[in-house]
Amino acid sequence: MxxxxxxxxxxxxxxxxxxxxxxxxxxxxxxxxxxxxxxxxxxxxxxxxxxxxxxxxxxxxxxxxxxxxxxxxxxxxxxxxxxxxxxxxxxxxxxxxxxxxxxxxxxxxxxxxxxxxxxxIKGIDRPALAALLPTLGDNDVIMLDLGANTECDARNLVQFAIMGAAYSRIVTGLEAPRVRLLNIGTEETKGTDQLQEATQRLREATGLAMRFDGFIEADKINRGECDVVVSDGFSGNIALKAIEGAARFVTDLLRNAFTSSVRSKIGFLVSRPATELLRHHLDPNNHNGAVxxxxxxxxxxxxxxxxxxxxxxxxxxxxxxxxDDLTHRISADLAELGESKLSTTGGKSGGRSKRSAADEGQPA
Structure with a gap:
């Protein structure tokens, strides 16, 4: 080709x-x-x-x-x-x-x-920044939005879920990726009005090539329990920075521990294959390329x-x-769901998201 x-x-x-x-x-x-x-x-x-x-x-x-x-x-x-x-x-x-x-x-x-x-794309209000993150499972996880939109309503979150699932099907080959919304807990009653409304819309949606599994907490993002994590850009960017910081902390901690004494240096030589595997797994260059x-x-x-x-x-x-023509896949999924399913129902989460990083003049 x-x-x-x-x-x-x-x-x-x-x-x-x-x-x-x-x-x-x-x-x-x-x-x-x-x-x-x-x-x-x-x-x-x-x-x-x-x-x-x-x-x-x-x-x-x-x-x-x-x-x-x-x-x-x-x-x-x-x-x-x-x-x-x-x-x-x-x-x-x-x-x-x-x-x-x-x-x-x-x-x-x-x-x-x-x-x-x-x-x-027709049917999408705002683009979202998505990236692949490593997990403990056999799969990488796609996370979005990572900073393009600081505030999002339920409509935006549903659109992000559709786009993330389409992206996941390309990079993982899964027919129905597992999708979850980032929240402060997994209980159905937790979260903002926007999260609650987005959850309801995704549970009611039919015909989409995804499996909506409810909420996920930040400490479970890298466990391999889902394929797509959806959030507003503010929360997503904070979560991403925390994950990256934790990865650097672990690698620096191991480096300091292995150089603290002669015995530690010998231990490092013995465990070097394992530490090299860890370094490779945590290296952001191996998952570079946000979309x-x-x-x-x-x-x-x-x-x-x-x-x-x-x-x-x-x-x-x-x-x-x-x-794999990602744009066509997203458009097809939007058509499958139907614009009526994405229409604003009013309330606190009604309307389009208020701000994006680009609108505010702030880089993510």
Whole structure:
């Protein structure tokens, strides 16, 4: 199968052009069908390509010197969408010059530009940021929203569940992924009005390719007990940061323990295979590539600090979504549910979500 080109914002991220190009090159070594539109400063991109000659025939360069800053407000970045590497990468998807865009730049700016350029799928009010997280089970878990929308109503949460399930079916192959809503407890009576209403709508929905299993608490996200965890962006971002912080804490604690004495160092040598497996499992580069679900096009956000291997994984995520036509799957599921099932019923959770990270000018 010949894939559309993937537009890579070569200027985004903390590690610079070399890492972005090296990541794209690594992805191409794994999958020779990948082709790229490399967006950024042409002399710097060409210099980075010197180390990856096999990329030259598979890549086109779109010259651009302007870059979105890491601390730049999305509202400011939007004014330069037509001149920045990030904006041009997203616009390439809009114009059909690329099938997907990958950037490691400012999250809020990328969301704002993507939403403005690509718009949302019919039936989706707001896009959501989704990512794969490791678990103790055989499955990875998809979590959304991770910061695109700080406040969500029941309608948004139902839409997120539909989008997350469609994404899960692509990456896991499951016909009916297990979906749960993030809550402060698993009891039916707990949670906000929005959560209660979303739960009712999902339980009443028929024909969807998912299995709604109620609520899940934050400490169970990585247990492998479900395939999709749905939350508002505020709670989801906090939960994600807590999970990442706990992972770093565990690895740092083990490192300190194993270097505290000669006996500990010997113990480290004995247990090194197990600790290397743990390190690999917790390495965020192995799960790199968050997706803006709900857009008329594929946009993947790489960690700003991702290594070349992490960037390669983000590129692979974009390619997988193109191959399996994620946008069509979400649209089909929305049609199956029917717009009437998603209509606002009033009350405190009625109406659209009040704010998104892009609207507030705050990167996630």
């Amino acid at each position: 010949t894939l559309p080109r993937i537009a890579v914002d070569a200027m985004g991220g903390d590690e610079g052009v070399q890492t972005m190009i090296s990541g794209a090159a690594l992805a191409r070594r794994r999958h020779e069908k990948f082709k790229f539109l490399l967006v950024g400063d042409e002399p710097r991109i060409k210099a980075a390509l010197d180390a990856h000659p096999q990329m030259r025939g598979a890549s086109e360069i779109l010259h651009c010197e302007d870059v979105v800053g890491g601390d730049e407000k999305p509202t400011q970045a939007l004014r330069r969408a037509k001149t920045t590497s990030m904006g041009l990468a997203v616009n390439a998807v809009k114009q059909g010059h690329a099938g997907a865009a990958v950037s490691a730049g400012n999250t809020g700016a990328l969301m704002a530009m993507s939403k403005l350029a690509l718009r949302t 803006f679900l709900g857009l008329n096009g594929v946009v993947v956000k790489s960690h700003g600090s991702a290594t070349a291997a992490g960037v390669a994984n983000a590129v692979a995520v974009a390619a997988r979504l193109l191959e």
